[in-house]
Structures are given as C-alpha cells and as structure tokens.
Amino acid sequence: MPETKPSTAPPAQPPDARRHARALRIGGLLALTFLVIFGVVCVRKGWYEPPQPGESRKRKNRGTDFTAYYSAGELARTGRDLYDWRSSSTPFRPYIYPPTFAILPMAPLSLLPHNAALAVFYWLNVGCLIGSLWLLRKMLWPPGAESAGGFWRLPEVGLFVAVLMCGRFLDSNLKLGNANLFILFFTTLGLYGLHRGRPFAGGLAIAYATAVKATPGLFGLYFLWSRRGWAMTGGAVGLALFLLIVPAAVLGWPQTAGSLRSFVDEAGAKFSMPVSSDASDADADGEGDSEEGPRAIGVSLRGSLLKLLSPTVSMHHRDVGDVRSVNVLDLAPETVSRAATILSLLILGLTIWLTAGSWARTHPTGLALSWSLVTLTMLLISPLTRKAHCVLVLIPAVVLIALLQQERLAGFARKAAWAALAILPAATLLTAEGLAGERAAEFFHAMGTSTWAMVALYVATAAALWSGKASSDRSVRSDA
Structure with missing residues (x-):
C-alpha cells in the first residue's frame, strides 16, 4: 500500500469560532468606516482659515487645540520662540506645554499646510488608540482567551465595550485635536514595559508622556514608592533626553532654558489659582471675569x-x-x-x-x-x-x-x-x-x-x- 503522508492542513475551526471571527471582521470593517467618517467631522471642526479684514473675531474656521500645537511646531522648526504664538501663521491660542511635543511630532507636521497636518494628526491619534488597545489586549487576556467562552467573553468585545464607555472623552479629544491619546499610548506602553520585565523602557515611556504634559509625572513617584529602581532610572534618563538634550539640539540651549522657565511659570500659575478663565486666544475680547x-x-x-x-x-x-x-x-x-x-x-x-x-x-x-x-x-x-x-x-x-x-x-x-x-x-x-x-x-x-x-x-x-x-x-x- 502507498505510504500516507500526514496532513499539513490546519485543523478546522469549530463553528462558534468561525462565527466569532466573521463577526469580528464585520465589526472591524464597520469601525474603520466610522473612523473615516468621524475623521472628516473632526477635520471640519478644526479647519483653519486666516481671518479677513473686519471679520468677527468669533468667526468659524478658526482652529482648535491642534492649532496651538501647529503654531508651536512651525515656530520650533523655523528657530523662533515657540511661545510667541501670535507671530505664527495660525495665531489662535498659546502653546502652554514643554517644548517636547512642539519638536516631535509637531515640527515635522508643520511642513504640511495646517488642515492637511490636522488630518494626519487625527490618524496619529487613532493609531495611538489602537496601539493602546493592542497592548492592553496582550497584557490582560491570556493566549487562547478568544476560544475560552462565548462571544461576549471575547477580548475584542471587552475592548470595544470599553471604547464605547469612554466615547465621550474620546470624542472630545479627537474633535479638539488634542494630544491626550499620545499620553494614553505612552502611559500604556509604560505599563507594558513593567509587565514584560523591562522597567527601564517603561520609565522612558512615562518620561516622554511627562515631557508632553506634566501630570504623568505622578507615575515617577509611583516608581519611587513601589521601589522600582530601573524604572526610576529610565524615567530620569528620559526626562533629561526629552526635556533637555533633544530640545537643546533643535532649539539651542538658551531658547530651551527660556521655554522651560515659561512653562514652569505658566503651570505654577494655573496650579495655584483656585478658579480660572478659559485659555486666551486670538478671539478673546479682553474682558476679565469681573462682569460675570x-x-x-x-x-x-x-x-x-x-x-x-x-x-x-x-x-x-x-x-x-x-x-x-x-x-x-x-x-x-x-x-x-x-x-x-x-x-x-x-x-x-x-x-x-x-x-x-x-x-x-x-x-x-x-x-x-x-x-x-x-x-x-x-x-x-x-x-x-x-x-x-x-x-x-x-x-x-x-x-x-x-x-x-x-x-x-x-x-x-x-x-x-x-x-x-x-x-x-x-x-x-x-x-x-x-x-x-x-x-x-x-x-x-x-x-x-x-x-x-x-x-x-x-x-x-x-x-x-x-x-x-x-x-x-x-x-x-x-x-x-
């Protein structure tokens, strides 16, 4: 009798697994369609057009938070004071963060026109969201979890439900063109570094998030009280890299030092005030809070x-x-x-x-x-x-x-x-x-x-x- 060769075909999936896979593919296609449509909405929301003479200061198409980032990126790329927002090509509101985010990714993005850069920035935000979900999936569900129960126990379903629950916050960030999904990604990456036994890398990730917006610095204190020496070392090296070395290489040391002093003064004032006004912008009417x-x-x-x-x-x-x-x-x-x-x-x-x-x-x-x-x-x-x-x-x-x-x-x-x-x-x-x-x-x-x-x-x-x-x-x- 002729020798029978063993089959090399993959084992057939059970019917439930095939149905789950089909449902996930359809869900992924619908999610991609939604992201494309929602991206158009977000870009329209943040559209910028220069004001015309005599036009009302409370005009449409005056930009969003992204416009402040874009101004800072343009100023950093051209070697000017990145806090002199009124001298940029898109003067809408001030940039109030350390120079790190203005240098990367905003300086390269400012090579594009504002509205094209806004579209790219939207997809960078989406990429940060997807990357965060992927990292959380790898950490929180064991291998084979997709076949461990019914449809509602699938990891992808859990992640999708979490996104829906946080939808209002995601909507606010994406429509305003803010940078908080970058913070989410690097904060999640910091957790992933600790989870994988790479605390130094986790500290570096938290350092970048802290160099963009100061509040993730609390994780540096967490490294201290939880006695994570390598994570603290990574955080210290990262802060030196992202707050001092990289900005000084791009902007020069005098401007870097001045930028950091401006940020510290701005942040200190905001932290100390029990109440506040909205961020100033080019459309502000100059009236204080005294009347209201x-x-x-x-x-x-x-x-x-x-x-x-x-x-x-x-x-x-x-x-x-x-x-x-x-x-x-x-x-x-x-x-x-x-x-x-x-x-x-x-x-x-x-x-x-x-x-x-x-x-x-x-x-x-x-x-x-x-x-x-x-x-x-x-x-x-x-x-x-x-x-x-x-x-x-x-x-x-x-x-x-x-x-x-x-x-x-x-x-x-x-x-x-x-x-x-x-x-x-x-x-x-x-x-x-x-x-x-x-x-x-x-x-x-x-x-x-x-x-x-x-x-x-x-x-x-x-x-x-x-x-x-x-x-x-x-x-x-x-x-x-």
Missing part, C-alpha cells in the same frame, strides 16, 4: 467641588443673564480649594498604601490594578484635568472588564466593578450634547458627572486591589 464672576473649570476633584460648593460660573456657554452656576453652598473658592487639596492628599495616601504592597507590585493583575489606580488618582487630583484628558480612563475600564470577563472578581469587588462600569457610560451619555441636548449636557457636566464616574472607578479598582491582596495573604498563611 470667577469661573470653575475642569473635571478634577477641585474643579467639581468648586462648581458645587462655591458661587462660581460653571456653565460657560450660557448668556450672562442666564443662571450659570450649580452651587449648593456659597463657600469662598479659596476655602473649597483648600478642602480639595486635603481630599486629594488623602486619595494620594490611600493610593500609595494600596499599591506599595508585594502583591500589587509583583503580580500581573496587581500591577494592572495599581497602574489603573495611579491613573485615576492622577486625573482626580490634578487641578488642570479637562474632559479630553479622561481618555486615560480607558485603562482602568479595560482592566475591570477583563477581570469580569475572566470571572476573577468576587464579592464587593465584583459588585463595585459592575456599578462603576454602569456609571461611566451613563455619565458620558448625560454630557453628550447630541443625546442629552446642549443645555442639559452642560448642566450635567457642571454637576461633575465625569468626576463622580472616575470616583466610582477608583472605588472599584481599590476594592479589586484590596480583594487580591487579601486573597494573596490568605494563600501565604495557608502555605505556612
């Missing part, structure tokens, strides 16, 4: 407490004659700011206590939960947190969803996770103008719905960390 009262801004704890506990303007888009405050008490803004500072320090202390233990530092689940808790702490205690910054909420949302899908939470931790993941999309829906209406969305935003959703996520993440630590302690005692 002080403003409370942002979705940090300080911002939301100021809106609720002091007579500050919190609904900025309403006419001066309308009710523009939602406060239930009439405390002085300075008093509320001091109370918010004390509460922020308590939250920071609790975060340190929960994330400094052995299980939280060494176990993969403990590491992911610790990173999530530090992320939420950063967003809650930073006085400058805005809605678009909350794209980083995607990290704790994905972590909790992954643990629920794999049935790794029980008791109060499980209930808290479900509650937080229900509150998060409710908050985003209530503040979505297209769904709730412009006035209702502004009211719920002023009431701090995004802040309280982050507080709920903080409680759920802390409960999961405590539960994991307690379970680990019981295992150690039983082994002894």
Whole structure:
C-alpha cells in the first residue's frame, strides 16, 4: 500500500469560532468606516482659515487645540520662540506645554499646510488608540482567551465595550485635536514595559508622556514608592533626553532654558489659582471675569467641588443673564480649594498604601490594578484635568472588564466593578450634547458627572486591589 503522508492542513475551526471571527471582521470593517467618517467631522471642526479684514473675531474656521500645537511646531522648526504664538501663521491660542511635543511630532507636521497636518494628526491619534488597545489586549487576556467562552467573553468585545464607555472623552479629544491619546499610548506602553520585565523602557515611556504634559509625572513617584529602581532610572534618563538634550539640539540651549522657565511659570500659575478663565486666544475680547464672576473649570476633584460648593460660573456657554452656576453652598473658592487639596492628599495616601504592597507590585493583575489606580488618582487630583484628558480612563475600564470577563472578581469587588462600569457610560451619555441636548449636557457636566464616574472607578479598582491582596495573604498563611 502507498505510504500516507500526514496532513499539513490546519485543523478546522469549530463553528462558534468561525462565527466569532466573521463577526469580528464585520465589526472591524464597520469601525474603520466610522473612523473615516468621524475623521472628516473632526477635520471640519478644526479647519483653519486666516481671518479677513473686519471679520468677527468669533468667526468659524478658526482652529482648535491642534492649532496651538501647529503654531508651536512651525515656530520650533523655523528657530523662533515657540511661545510667541501670535507671530505664527495660525495665531489662535498659546502653546502652554514643554517644548517636547512642539519638536516631535509637531515640527515635522508643520511642513504640511495646517488642515492637511490636522488630518494626519487625527490618524496619529487613532493609531495611538489602537496601539493602546493592542497592548492592553496582550497584557490582560491570556493566549487562547478568544476560544475560552462565548462571544461576549471575547477580548475584542471587552475592548470595544470599553471604547464605547469612554466615547465621550474620546470624542472630545479627537474633535479638539488634542494630544491626550499620545499620553494614553505612552502611559500604556509604560505599563507594558513593567509587565514584560523591562522597567527601564517603561520609565522612558512615562518620561516622554511627562515631557508632553506634566501630570504623568505622578507615575515617577509611583516608581519611587513601589521601589522600582530601573524604572526610576529610565524615567530620569528620559526626562533629561526629552526635556533637555533633544530640545537643546533643535532649539539651542538658551531658547530651551527660556521655554522651560515659561512653562514652569505658566503651570505654577494655573496650579495655584483656585478658579480660572478659559485659555486666551486670538478671539478673546479682553474682558476679565469681573462682569460675570470667577469661573470653575475642569473635571478634577477641585474643579467639581468648586462648581458645587462655591458661587462660581460653571456653565460657560450660557448668556450672562442666564443662571450659570450649580452651587449648593456659597463657600469662598479659596476655602473649597483648600478642602480639595486635603481630599486629594488623602486619595494620594490611600493610593500609595494600596499599591506599595508585594502583591500589587509583583503580580500581573496587581500591577494592572495599581497602574489603573495611579491613573485615576492622577486625573482626580490634578487641578488642570479637562474632559479630553479622561481618555486615560480607558485603562482602568479595560482592566475591570477583563477581570469580569475572566470571572476573577468576587464579592464587593465584583459588585463595585459592575456599578462603576454602569456609571461611566451613563455619565458620558448625560454630557453628550447630541443625546442629552446642549443645555442639559452642560448642566450635567457642571454637576461633575465625569468626576463622580472616575470616583466610582477608583472605588472599584481599590476594592479589586484590596480583594487580591487579601486573597494573596490568605494563600501565604495557608502555605505556612
């Protein structure tokens, strides 16, 4: 009889796996179609046209946050002061960050016309989002997880649900042309470095994020209190590289030093003010807050407490004659700011206590939960947190969803996770103008719905960390 050769064909997939794969392909195609259409919307939103003589300063097509980045990139590329935004070809509003982001990626992007650069920037943002999801998928779901249960337990489904839950924050960032998805990617990359046993690389990633926007510097303190020496070293080397060496090579040392001093002065002023005005821009009318009262801004704890506990303007888009405050008490803004500072320090202390233990530092689940808790702490205690910054909420949302899908939470931790993941999309829906209406969305935003959703996520993440630590302690005692 002729010898039978073994088959080299891959084993046939079970019917459920084939259906799941087909559904994911269709979902991916629909997602790509949506991203293309939404990209057109975002580019139209950020379109820039130079003002015509006599044209109203509150004109259309005057740009978005991206325009400030573009101005800084153009000024950096041409060797001028990157904070002299009025001398750029797109004078809309000031660039208020360290020079790092102006140099890379904005200086190369400024070779393109503003609106073409905006389209490229949109897709860079999308790439950062997809890259973050890919890294989280590799860390949080074990190999073979796609065949471990039904359709709703697929990792891709969990990631998609998390994106929907954070949709309002993603919408805000992408329409404004902001850089927070870059921060999300490099923050996730920092976690991936620790997860893969490459703490130096993780520290470098966090250093770049910190050099773009200062608030991720809290992760540097996390490296300190969790005793991660190589991560601290990577962070220190990265800060020297991204804040000093690269800017000095491009701009020269005098301009680099001056830029850093300008940034420190600007950031210090914003952190110290209990209330603030919106960022100045070329369309500002020059009037201060005196006619309408002080403003409370942002979705940090300080911002939301100021809106609720002091007579500050919190609904900025309403006419001066309308009710523009939602406060239930009439405390002085300075008093509320001091109370918010004390509460922020308590939250920071609790975060340190929960994330400094052995299980939280060494176990993969403990590491992911610790990173999530530090992320939420950063967003809650930073006085400058805005809605678009909350794209980083995607990290704790994905972590909790992954643990629920794999049935790794029980008791109060499980209930808290479900509650937080229900509150998060409710908050985003209530503040979505297209769904709730412009006035209702502004009211719920002023009431701090995004802040309280982050507080709920903080409680759920802390409960999961405590539960994991307690379970680990019981295992150690039983082994002894």
